[in-house]
Amino acid sequence: MKKIVILSGKGGTGKTTVAAALAHLASERTSLVLVDADVDAANLELLLSPLKQEKHDFWGSKVAEIDSEVCNSCAKCFEVCRFDAVMKLDSKKARTNPQGDHSRFIFRIDPTACDGCAACFYQCPVDAIRLLDRKDGEWFRSKTRYGALFHAHLFAGHENSGKLVNILKQRANNFISQSNAELLLIDGPPGIGCPVIAASSDVDLALLIVEPTVSGIHDLKRILDTTHHFKIPAFVVINKADLNRNLSMRIIRYLDDNGLMMIGEIPFDTIVIEAVTQGKPVTEYSNGQVSLAIKNIWNTLEKEL
Numbered sequence: 001m002k003k004i005v006i007l008s009g010k011g012g013t014g015k016t017t018v019a020a021a022l023a024h025l026a027s028e029r030t031s032l033v034l035v036d037a038d039v040d041a042a043n044l045e046l047l048l049s050p051l052k053q054e055k056h057d058f059w060g061s062k063v064a065e066i067d068s069e070v071c072n073s074c075a076k077c078f079e080v081c082r083f084d085a086v087m088k089l090d091s092k093k094a095r096t097n098p099q100g101d102h103s104r105f106i107f108r109i110d111p112t113a114c115d116g117c118a119a120c121f122y123q124c125p126v127d128a129i130r131l132l133d134r135k136d137g138e139w140f141r142s143k144t145r146y147g148a149l150f151h152a153h154l155f156a157g158h159e160n161s162g163k164l165v166n167i168l169k170q171r172a173n174n175f176i177s178q179s180n181a182e183l184l185l186i187d188g189p190p191g192i193g194c195p196v197i198a199a200s201s202d203v204d205l206a207l208l209i210v211e212p213t214v215s216g217i218h219d220l221k222r223i224l225d226t227t228h229h230f231k232i233p234a235f236v237v238i239n240k241a242d243l244n245r246n247l248s249m250r251i252i253r254y255l256d257d258n259g260l261m262m263i264g265e266i267p268f269d270t271i272v273i274e275a276v277t278q279g280k281p282v283t284e285y286s287n288g289q290v291s292l293a294i295k296n297i298w299n300t301l302e303k304e305l
Contacts, residue, residue, distance in 0.1 A: 001176055001181065001182055001183065001184060002182065002183050002184070002204050002305045003183075003184040003186065003202065003203040003204050004022075004183070004184070004185050004186065004203065004204065004205055004206075004207060004301065004305070005037075005186040005188045005199050005200050005203045005205075005206050005207070005232075006018060006019045006022070006185075006186065006187055006188055006206075006207045006208075006209065007188040007190075007196060007199075007200065007206050007207070007208050007209070007223055007227070008188075008190055008208065008209045008210065008219065008223065009190070009191065009192065009208075009210070009216075009218070009219025009220055009221075009222045009223040010190050010191065010215065010216070010219040011041075011190035011191075012190075013190075013209045013210060013211050013216065013239055014209055014211070014239040014240070014266070014272075015187065015188070015190070015209045016036075016038070016043055016044050016047070016187055017047075017239075017272055017276070017281075017282060018207070018209055018237065018239070018266075018294060018297075019034075019044060019185065019187035020044060020047040020048060020187075020281040020282075021281040021282050021283040021284075021291070021294045021298075022185060022294070022297075022298055022301075023048070023144075023146045023147070023185055023281065024146060024281040024283050024284050025283055025294070025295060025298045026146075026183055026185065026298065027145075027146035027147060030182045030183050031147065031179070031180070031181045031182050031183070032146065032147045032181055032182065032183040032184070032185055033147050033148050033149075033150070033172050033175055033176050033179070033181045033183070033184050033185070034048070034144065034146065034147055034148065034149040034150070034172075034184075034185050034186075034187070035149075035150045035151070035168050035169060035172050035184065035185070035186045035187065035199075036149065036150070036151035036152070036168075036187045037165045037168060037169070037186050037187060037188050037189055037195060037198070037199035038187060038188065038189040038190070038195075039137065039139075039151075039152040039153070039154045039161050039164045039165060039168070039189070039195065040154050040161055040189065040195070042151050042152060042153060044149070044151065044187045045142070045149065045151055046276070046279060047275075047276065047279060047280065047281055048144040048145070048146065048149060048281075049144065049145075049279055050140075050142030050143060050144045050149045050151070051142055051143045051144075052140050052141075052142045053140075053141050053142060053143055054140060054141040054142075055138060055139075055140050056138065056139050056140070057135050057137075057138055058135065058136050058137040058138060058139055058152065058154070058164050058167065059133045059134065059135055059136065060134070060136040060137070060158070060159070060160030060163050060164060061116045061133075061134045061136055061158065061159060061160050062116035062118065062131040062132065062133060062134060063109070063111045063114045063116055063131070063132050063134040064077075064085070064109045064114050064116070064118070064120055064121060064129050064130070064131055064132075065109055065111075065129065065130055065131075065132055066107055066108060066109055066128055066129055067128045067129070067130065068106060070126055070127065070128035071106070071107060071126070071128040072125075072126050072128070073105055073106065073107065074125060074126075075088070075105070075107070076120070076123045076124060076125065077107060077120035077123060077124060077129060078107060079123075080119045080120060080123045081119065081120055082115075082117070082119070083113050083114065083115045083117070084110075084113060085109055085110045085111075085113035085114040085115070086107055086108075086109060086110075086120060087107065087108045087109070087110055088105050088106075088107055089105060089106050089107070089108060090105065090106075109129075111134075112157065115159075116131065116134065118131060134158075135155075136154060136155055136158040136159070136160055136164070137152055137153050137154040137155050137158060137164060138152065138153050139151070139152035139153075139164065139167060139168060139171075140152065140153075141171065141175070147181065148172075148175055148179070148181075150168045150169075150171055150172045150175070151168070152164050152167075152168055161189070161194065161195040162193075162194030162195045162197065162198040163198075164195075165189070165195045165198035165199050166198050169186070169198070169199070169201075169202075172184060183305075186199050186203065188200065188206075192222050192223055192225075192226045196223075196226065197226070197230070200226070200227065200230060200232055201230070203232060204233070204305060205232065205233045205234070205235060205301075205304060205305070206227045206232045206233070206234045206235070207234075207235055207236075207237060207263075207297075207301065208220065208223055208224065208227070208234055208235065208236045208237070209237050209239050210236060210237070210238055210239065210251060211238070211239055211240055211243075212238060212240065212241060212243060212244040212245075212246075212247035212248040212250075212251060213244070213247060214247070216247075216251075217247065217250060217251060217254070220236070220251065220254075221254075224258075224260065233304075234260065234261075235261050235262070235263045235300075235301070235304070236251070236255055236260060236261065236262045236263070237262070237263060237264045237265070237266060237297055238251055238252075238262065238264075238265045238266070239266045240266065240267070240268040241265035241266060241267060241268075242265075242267045242268055243268050248265065263297055263300045263301070264293055264294075264296055264297035264300065265293065266290055266293045266294065266297075267289050267290060267293065269288060269289060269290045271285070271286045271288055271290060272290055274286075282294070283295065
């Protein structure tokens with residue numbers, strides 16, 4: 001079983017468009033499983049029309065909670081919290097703690113601001129603070145016309161996206177061991193952070209999508225540094241290559257100078273937008289220049305695998 005991850009140094013380069021097209025092309029000759037590892041903004045499902053078959057909660061972090069019956073209003077939690085998550089509120093009734101100090105404040109945790117760092121938990125002298133599991137999102141196993149899709153929704157403002165990506169990949173690998181699928185295709189997250197590292201672990205190659213812009217070149221270098229650090233073979237595709245030929249040539253020269261391989265250029269065409277609005281991969285929707293370019297890219301990837 002082979003594993004491909006599709007990455008970009010930034011969002012909006014056409015990574016998911018290419019991933020959906022490759023899923024369509026690969027499914028014609030092999031059995032595959034898909035993972036949408038962009039859990040912060042998953043959108044591969046928009047092009048694959050999946051039918052959800054499993055739904056699971058993702059409990060990835062902790063949130064602090066103060067037991068008002070035990071709290072002695074010492075304000076230690078208020079002092080150590082770096083996220084301003086501890087609220088100091090006026091008490092309607094002054095009360096006396098066991099040390100005989102009167103307090104006019106009560107303390108509460110704002111769960112939306114709490115980072116789950118546990119600083120307050122360890123500093124509380126009377127064990128009035130407990131850490132509760134927090135539901136950070138949901139993950140799904142769905143059926144598409146190309147194969148099983150594992151995808152997720154991380155709630156806004158919640159963290160541990162790398163952990164959620166790991167769960168998706170583990171579940172996909174378990175499914176593959178039962179179904180004997182031959183290819184795992186991962187639509188990776190943008191950037192170079194923890195979810196990218198989680199998505200890229202244990203893959204056979206990375207396909208990097210870059211646009212011919214100044215920022216695109218900068219972000220290509222960043223993601224190439226990442227794949228090089230983790231010793232992942234990387235191949236580059238320039239999307240919308242004809243929009244700025246000078247910058248496309250700069251990218252090609254940079255790849256040549258560093259011994260890196262470009263395996264295709266995809267032209268700009270509004271047919272891609274039409275395909276997206278119809279909820280279809282562009283290779284299924286059209287037989288034009290974009291589809292031909294992606295087919296050539298897939299043929300090269302097959303040989304490399």
